[in-house]
Amino acid sequence: MNAYKLPEDHLSPFLLRLGSQAEVYAPERQASGEVIFARLTDPARVVTEYTRTTLPLKKFFSLPSEVMFRFSVDRGYEVPEEIASVHRRVIFGAHACDLHALQILDRTFLHDQPDPYYAQRRESTALIGLSCTPDELCFCNSFGTGFVSDGYDLFFAAVPGGFFVQIGTTRGNDLIGMAKDLFAPADEADLLAYRRYLKEHNGKFTREVTTSALPGILELETGSALWGEAADRCLGCGSCSMVCPTCYCFSVSDRLDLSLKTGERRRTWDSCLFKEYATVAGGHNFRPGRDARLRQRLFHKFVDFPARFERYACVGCGRCTAACPAGIDFVALIKDLRREASA
Amino acid sequence: MLERKLLPMMGNVYQPRLARLVRKHQLSGDTTLFAFRFEDPDQARRFTYRPGQFVEVSVLGVGEAPISISSTPTRPGLIELVVRRVGRVTDALHRLEPNAAVGLRGPYGNGWPIEKLRHQDLAIIAGGLGMAPLRSLLNYVLDNRAEFGRLVVMYGARTPDDLLFKDELADLGARSDLDLLLAVDQDPTGTWNGRVGVVTTLFEGRQFDPQRTYALVCVPPVAFKYVAAELTQRGFPGERILMSLERKMQCGVGKCGYCNVGHKYTCLDGPVFSYWDAINLPGMI
Numbered sequence: 001m002n003a004y005k006l007p008e009d010h011l012s013p014f015l016l017r018l019g020s021q022a023e024v025y026a027p028e029r030q031a032s033g034e035v036i037f038a039r040l041t042d043p044a045r046v047v048t049e050y051t052r053t054t055l056p057l058k059k060f061f062s063l064p065s066e067v068m069f070r071f072s073v074d075r076g077y078e079v080p081e082e083i084a085s086v087h088r089r090v091i092f093g094a095h096a097c098d099l100h101a102l103q104i105l106d107r108t109f110l111h112d113q114p115d116p117y118y119a120q121r122r123e124s125t126a127l128i129g130l131s132c133t134p135d136e137l138c139f140c141n142s143f144g145t146g147f148v149s150d151g152y153d154l155f156f157a158a159v160p161g162g163f164f165v166q167i168g169t170t171r172g173n174d175l176i177g178m179a180k181d182l183f184a185p186a187d188e189a190d191l192l193a194y195r196r197y198l199k200e201h202n203g204k205f206t207r208e209v210t211t212s213a214l215p216g217i218l219e220l221e222t223g224s225a226l227w228g229e230a231a232d233r234c235l236g237c238g239s240c241s242m243v244c245p246t247c248y249c250f251s252v253s254d255r256l257d258l259s260l261k262t263g264e265r266r267r268t269w270d271s272c273l274f275k276e277y278a279t280v281a282g283g284h285n286f287r288p289g290r291d292a293r294l295r296q297r298l299f300h301k302f303v304d305f306p307a308r309f310e311r312y313a314c315v316g317c318g319r320c321t322a323a324c325p326a327g328i329d330f331v332a333l334i335k336d337l338r339r340e341a342s343a
Numbered sequence: 344m345l346e347r348k349l350l351p352m353m354g355n356v357y358q359p360r361l362a363r364l365v366r367k368h369q370l371s372g373d374t375t376l377f378a379f380r381f382e383d384p385d386q387a388r389r390f391t392y393r394p395g396q397f398v399e400v401s402v403l404g405v406g407e408a409p410i411s412i413s414s415t416p417t418r419p420g421l422i423e424l425v426v427r428r429v430g431r432v433t434d435a436l437h438r439l440e441p442n443a444a445v446g447l448r449g450p451y452g453n454g455w456p457i458e459k460l461r462h463q464d465l466a467i468i469a470g471g472l473g474m475a476p477l478r479s480l481l482n483y484v485l486d487n488r489a490e491f492g493r494l495v496v497m498y499g500a501r502t503p504d505d506l507l508f509k510d511e512l513a514d515l516g517a518r519s520d521l522d523l524l525l526a527v528d529q530d531p532t533g534t535w536n537g538r539v540g541v542v543t544t545l546f547e548g549r550q551f552d553p554q555r556t557y558a559l560v561c562v563p564p565v566a567f568k569y570v571a572a573e574l575t576q577r578g579f580p581g582e583r584i585l586m587s588l589e590r591k592m593q594c595g596v597g598k599c600g601y602c603n604v605g606h607k608y609t610c611l612d613g614p615v616f617s618y619w620d621a622i623n624l625p626g627m628i
Contacts, residue, residue: 071404071446114356277591
């Protein structure tokens, strides 16, 4: 195993070393208690033990709102240079579930006709994974996303006294290469510590959802009253979509400058829970009921995305349930549907 | 390490190309035929498509909308689009005058499966604006008439005024190598000599061989199931009923999520679906 050990007090110098070469982002705790991925200013502010960031990694690749084109009558539609050029970035502290989620987003954005904005940011961003601190809402182990074996350049697992570091790519190898003095090759004792970490970590996940035959169960339950009960509480606010690491919908809108001669085309995160989402010109809505919209969201995760891309579009991060202002527990809903189907 | 890279503009799947409105021709009270040509002569020459595909049309400063192509690739040069004035972008399109610039990208979607249709009988069934993607196929078939079997065109509209392409319909009616059947839901002016009723009434007294006929259908969303019921009752297998369906759409290339139904994307896997696919996608029709 090609692995290294990074002593705990070497993390700050390593992050500073990265910062001299690239834009570095790392988890920081806000005054509100929320943890977010923020631009690195002071390594002392970086947290290495946290449960989940408010927004997942997708905010770095498919931006919450971004300019796609500037346009003018004379020149047509052009990608503005400040958008077209991307700095090299390193994101430190991504959990296993979030790394899996990026691979799920890749299936949409890099599949078939690649999205150039996403593709370029993905290519120019190095990812350093970090072991996580699960809470009672995490159910990643049910989707096999509590651990990663690829999708990172480096992965840091917290072990006593520092981090057990695995290399995922040649780029990861280069990152270590520029700070070789800070890392030491892993020895037998480090491997033993890592083995212990794996065992202990696996025992930290308490919440589970049965995934076997889940698409079939949900299809059987299409007409269940449980959808309506959840929809009665749903505010249609789209919070669950915004915080979801695998939700990728966006809408496109054009804005004219005050000159009325130039303007910009912008895309913005969207949600299938919004009433207007399936409404076509003329007013016909293909999903007029909130229950139909809620079902669309969960079916996309557990029935339709797997049918197309051969994996569930859920990594069990628990963000949707944590973010719902109406207290809808999506895992409990799925469990109730299964119970009803097998009753 | 601080490299700057430029987005590959040529590979940008969202890149609209400038095109000019060459002419517009009003087809009915709220519906107009627009003919566009790409500004760049190379682009204009290279652009080809299959009947039943669509393009994304951008009106500068207003937005982008997916619109079926109504012209046929057998008559290259101009890209014709039939547009009803129903929303922001289609309103703005109607205000454009010849030589105005728009953005075009595409073609997108699967289109009608021409290879499967060769040497088969065809029943083209259009309702209202549904003639838009079917006119492309119809003219393609007429330009390659010997490659296709018997051809029946059934076309219904709300009123005689709402029938699109009246001059072309007159020419079609005079041809001996196809049957043209027209119907209107109502005849407020009392000038209509033909059939009054919904498009399915045109089936009365007609015989089809469902094993060698493809039904090609584009009607308003509510009407698909009635047309499908008629065809099914006449023995058409699900995979021989082909429907051009619509959904709200943004990107046209399977990224934005809007036109997703079940495990299909209308923009990538459609807009043409077999009836078999359509009934197996919850909410598709």
